[in-house]
Amino acid sequence: MERQELLIEVKKNNNTRVIQEKMAKTFSIRRLEIVSESPAVEDFRDRWPALFCEDGIKEEFRRITTLSLEQSFMYKLDHYTPKLITLMKAKGGVLGTALRPFLYRLSQNQSIEERRDTIIRSLIVYLGEKVEDLFEDCQEDCRSEARKHGHGAQGQNQYEFRLELLHPVKPEVKQRSTQRQVNLTVQKDQSLWWGRLTAQERRPVFLAPDFDRWLEESDAEMEIQEKERREKKAPRRENNFLSTFKTGFLLLYNLVQFLGFSWIFFNMILRVLLIGHDSLYDTFHSMGDVMFFCQILASVEVLNAAFGVVKAGVGPAFVQVVGRNFVLFVIFGSLEEMQNKPVVFFVFLLWSAIEIFRYPFYMLASLHIDWKPLSWLRYSVWIPLYPLGVLAEAVAVVQSIPIFDQTKLFSFPLPKAVGSSLSFSVFLRVYLILMCFGLYSNFKHLYKQRTKRFSAKKRKTH
Ligand SMILES: CCCCCCCCCCCCC/C=C/C(=O)SCCNC(=O)CCNC(=O)[C@H](O)C(C)(C)COP(=O)(O)OP(=O)(O)OC[C@H]1O[C@@H](n2cnc3c(N)ncnc32)[C@H](O)[C@@H]1OP(=O)(O)O
16 A cells, blocks of 8 residues: 555655655565565666666665765765775776776875765776766756756756856757756866866755766866877878888898898909909909999999989989999990909909998997997098009009990991091090099088098087
8 A cells, every 4th residue: 555655656746754764664575575575676677666766776775774875885985995996906908007097086086075086986986897888868958057856865857056167068969868867068168277176166065077078177288288199190100110120221231231241242252262362353253243334233222312312412313323423334344355354453452442441330220329430431441442442443444445446336426527437435434534533522411421421420528
């Protein structure tokens, strides 16, 4: 009978007191039902709906234990909070990451209510529950006011509130109601830091921020910085790929050149030691192919400089590659008479002598490694080698002049009135002058590079 009356009372508004009294009177009936029939929760809710709200549960707990449910719960929660924090701190992996924001908040100077709120939320995550599964959501548009029908402190009633926020917010406000709270999501109209939430200085007692999304001013700055970092990260990842590719390419290129020139250099030395001065006469036949390969490949250096793959100057690289290849392909390659001359040995030896230091230096430079003895050799050995190398090349050019005159190879046919043909040797004489300019400009460039490197080193060490 009392139960039937209760079913009618819960449908009425503002009668919490009547419901509490009837619930107190029917306590023994409920106990008996539970102990003797063990009913399903759903069935029990249909029979005793007044029990299934915050106040109903609290009162029933008090009737059973004579204690306040909330107080005992909070007391135990506060007592176990340090242990729970230790437990959560020890968690790694995905769960550890999910718990980190809660632990951060707990490490801040929170009020007791905020601390309890955080620990309960973290417990939900720790126990692997989904917040969405625990709260029943509904959504409806509202501004900074909400009106809802439900069961609260005044029983089943129409509840409403109005909030005056500190600054304007966007008109779209999301409202999500659960059994124990109403979640409002508003978006600031302008992106600025709010000193507090509401226009009135004291926060209304019924209002609590969502601590899951709570940010201190410094946190907010960090979040913005993190967002900017993430936005920049994508192109940087692309840059990383390009720079790894560049390093790999330069390493391979310099390694191949180093191996090629080392083979030439040490083979020539070995042959001199083993065969004696006779070896000077067949340098071209024994080393020519590898030298052709290395010098064709050296053209890449001009492209590297031109496309900014390395910080080298295009002009000096061009003069170097063109100068050497002219001697190799035109003077030695096209004149068999030149191929057996000892000058080939000296030209090849002087060219390769610098490269066995230059290419390993570049390999380390690609890896941002500076090995001082090697750097010193790279930027010093050229001082005697470069003039000697150009001198050897000039000797080869001079030696080739009579051969070009004799063979008329590459001679340029002229109109009969001027003469029969223009010998290639005329161009070679001009080229000898060009070599002086080439030597001067590259010597100057290398000197500048040397000064730059060593003065930079000195500055770094002081
Ligand atoms: C119209 C045409 C006219 C043509 C006329 C021709 C006339 C020809 C006359 C002269 C002919 C000369 C022929 C050559 C003879 C000889 O070689 S004789 C033997 C001795 N020779 C030498 O000592 C010269 C050796 N060669 C060089 O030093 C270079 O080739 C160079 C171009 C002359 C100068 O090098 P450069 O690259 O400009 O300077 P670096 O300081 O070494 O490098 C600058 C930065 O770039 C990085 N880098 C360069 N290359 C690479 C690479 N392959 N891999 C990785 N990194 C590289 C380098 O690390 C430097 O970076 P930082 O360390 O950060 O500064």
